[in-house]
Amino acid sequence: MKLVLAEMEATPKRPAGLAAWLAQERIFRLVPFVMVEGMFLLLLALPFALTIYISLLRWRANRPFEQAYFQGFVNYARVIAEPEFWWSLGRTFYFAAAAVTLELVLGFFLAMLVHQAFRGRRLYITIFLIPMMVVPVVVGYNFSMIYVDSGPLNQILAPILTPFGVTARIRWLSHPLAAQWAIILADVWQWTSLTFLIFLSGFAALPPELINAARVMGASRWQIFRRIQLPLLKPAIVIAVVIRTMEALKLFDQAVLLTFGGPGDSTQTIAFFLWRQVWQFNKYGFGAAASVLLLLLLSSLIYGGIYLLVRERALLQQPEGRG
Amino acid sequence: MARIVLENLVKIFGAGVTAVAGVSLDIQDGEFMIFVGPSGCGKTTTLNMICGLEQPTSGNVIIGDRVVTDLEPGERHLGMVFQNLALFPHMSVFENIAFGLRVRRVPPADLNERVHRVAETFQITHLLGKKPAQCSGGEAQRVALARTTISNPDVLLLDEPLSSLDAKLRVEMRTELKRLHEQLRSTFVYVTHDQAEAMTMADRIAVMQAGRIQQIGTPLEIYRRPANLFVASFFGMPTMNLISGRLSDTNPPRFQADHVDLELPVEAVPAAAVGRDVCVGVRSEHIVLGAQGAAGRVQLTEPLGDETLIHFDYGGPSQLVAKVRGDHGPTDFEVGEAIAFDFDPKGVLVFDAEDGTHLE
Structure with missing residues (x-):
């Protein structure tokens, strides 16, 4: 029996098979994807493979590539043993946690206010969306001026802080803790727009009948918010958390523009750490290994986020047999 | 149990659109009243004004001996079944049914007992742990009815509740609704554009067109002695x-x-x-x-x-x-x-x- 099967498999396909396949014109269904697949290979797969290859080399950019040699997982071991990598990673998570939390709370609050119908609603929506559209470099430059010791932020804070005996000359960019919060606040200013937009569409998608049904059953505004609106907004919340966390973990622009990682390395994020290793210290292999490790870490986080999102969506499906 | 009186109800929406142009009606205690008419005739707006989801531009709504025009929907002691049922998709069937009692802070033991009792009445005990998405169309319909009737409302408002069901199930649910009305003897106000539903279930029918009531009468009166050409051509x-x-x-x-x-x-x-x-x-x-x-x-x-x-x-x-x-x-x-x-x-x-x- 096995022999017969092997013979059948070994039989070469007749040319008629190919001609028949071509005659079906299936090839035309594949043609539109050639561009997409080509782009994928060129822009994603190739650089990714190259990064992995480089991460296995001992190669410093100030020496010719011919002198680079394969050294296995040595770079990975070095990255794992490098305390600065872990410090930068921890700091990035701290920045991301603080910034994303603030962005979620503020964006949710603004969307909650704006989703109700009132005069001038569109104007407010436009205003709240502007920060997202500003180029990050411009945001960094603007905030570096706002944060100057004698700048507008300290001047605004002075009348509020002075009565409490606090000197309103916060060194926003040169005190380690203040510099960290300076970066977080700049990120919050720019990206609250995005969470606002996500929540606004989330509120708009809530079926009004559900809220009406709860009203008829005697639920108060708070009960409706707590028991109907908030749980139904979970998918929007998950989307906002996933998107913003992904972005915040790549925080780079503000750290470079406002503080250049300083004072000391108090604002050095993981993206900035990678950039430094590669472009300042020319440690290409080390940088590549660190970025591969980072990719693995972030991918698992994102996968977790998407799993949550899919689960939430499945729970909110409409009953069957209707419509 | 309650009688409903509508006194010259008018509803004009923002852009000067008149949805209801003066509806006066006396719905008797325990009556099954059906508003019927084509889309945009003002029947759902009238129902929403009875319910309190819409505030009338002028006129009064009286339920029992209370003028409820300015009361919140939750204070009118009525139940409503919505067109798409409006079951809360994130809650189990049990929680959906219990929602009205929970917001009124009914003690857990009492709540549990009442939910199970009403679930038995509607034969949905086996669904209590499921989510609405896991129920069939007919089951979801029963869950919506159970949720509405658990707090013994004086008035039950139904806004085209059968319109999303397939034809066979619609006929079955018609019979069930009629039976439910016989059991509860509450006042039912039902909105539909389907004349067959109106004819088979109603004690009295109010035929509406362009925000006005064209005729009020028993199904046979409406069929045999229509008040005008619109009613005559709408029915039958x-x-x-x-x-x-x-x-x-x-x-x-x-x-x-x-x-x-x-x-x-x-x-x-x-x-x-x-x-x-x-x-x-x-x-x-x-x-x-x-x-x-x-x-x-x-x-x-x-x-x-x-x-x-x-x-x-x-x-x-x-x-x-x-x-x-x-x-x-x-x-x-x-x-x-x-x-x-x-x-x-x-x-x-x-x-x-x-x-x-x-x-x-």
């Missing part, structure tokens, strides 16, 4: 045959229209209509096909099993439809066959040609 399947013409002032009077000249018995013609331009309405079951009368030609036959619809051309602007019972008359009409038709005097309705009111 197939639609009532309408022919515009003139009633002669001869004795016996004759109805004369394009290609039609039929003698009508004196008792079938109201005195006010004699010698005037009128519109005569005859339901398909009151058109008699036989050897005598005006001439027509068969265009189409629709066999329905126990009876057959014969669409025929008589030379006028539209075709007429006659219903022939399968066990009495000949049902094997050929397309193109010449026939003669007459009106059964019992079924002749005469409407004013100008304003469409029924002349009696």
